[in-house]
Amino acid sequence: MSHLHDPVAAAADTAHEWIRAVATSLGTDEPRAYRVLRAWLHSVRDQLGVAGSAHLAAQLPELLRGTYYSGWVPSRVPLRHDAEGFATRFAREAGIERGEVGYTAGAVTGVLAGRFSPGQLGRVFGVLPEPLCRLLSRAAPASADGSGRRKQVHRPAADLSASIRALGEAVGVLARGLEGSPVESDEADDARMRAAAQQAQRILLAAGVTAPPELQQDHDRITITAPGRAPGDGR
Structure with missing residues (x-):
């Protein structure tokens, strides 16, 4: 027909x-x-x-x-x-x-x-x-030819464009999380920045944009420092 x-x-x-x-x-x-x-x-x-x-x-x-x-x-x-x-x-x-x-x-x-x-998958991943x-x-897993190299996947332009959009969205989320508030405590600032970092990471994961494994393993130990504050600064 x-x-x-x-x-x-x-x-x-x-x-x-x-x-x-x-x-x-x-x-x-x-x-x-x-x-x-x-x-x-x-x-x-x-x-x-x-x-x-x-x-x-x-x-x-x-x-x-x-x-x-x-x-x-x-x-x-x-x-x-x-x-x-x-x-x-x-x-x-x-x-x-x-x-x-x-x-x-x-x-x-x-x-x-x-x-x-x-942004649709980023929103989905944001609640998972x-x-x-x-x-x-x-x-993708390592190749089966014994070389230990991962398979090379040639991504189409549409996928590359989606990755770029995801990067832009993740940067925007991080930027909003780093905006300070004159009435919030340091603890509230830190909580907001941690939440922004987690949301940004999920946006990138949804688009298949991931950090190297060694950085992913250290994710929970990363300290996000607001502009003008040194790590460990209690101010």
């Missing part, structure tokens, strides 16, 4: 394009890519409240929106899984091994980051626990 006579052909084509993008990113076939995409959508959806779920669904093609809402129970969300529980559920629904979840989920996140409106953000943004 031609597009002229099939009222849902255009919607189906758009959904297939998203699924093909996931398949290409993972180097797999479309049926498996669809299962993985569905697992990502359901796993993330159930970590959000009703309003957050609606905002995320609005970013999806019409037919994938039906997939997104399949099995959704608004009265039971948000569910709160730790990273292990989240990964177990993701693996079960995607039909993959538990050890594949990080790379697989990260690949889906990268595809969606280039298709959602600017940081361990889940890291799991959903994990980079």
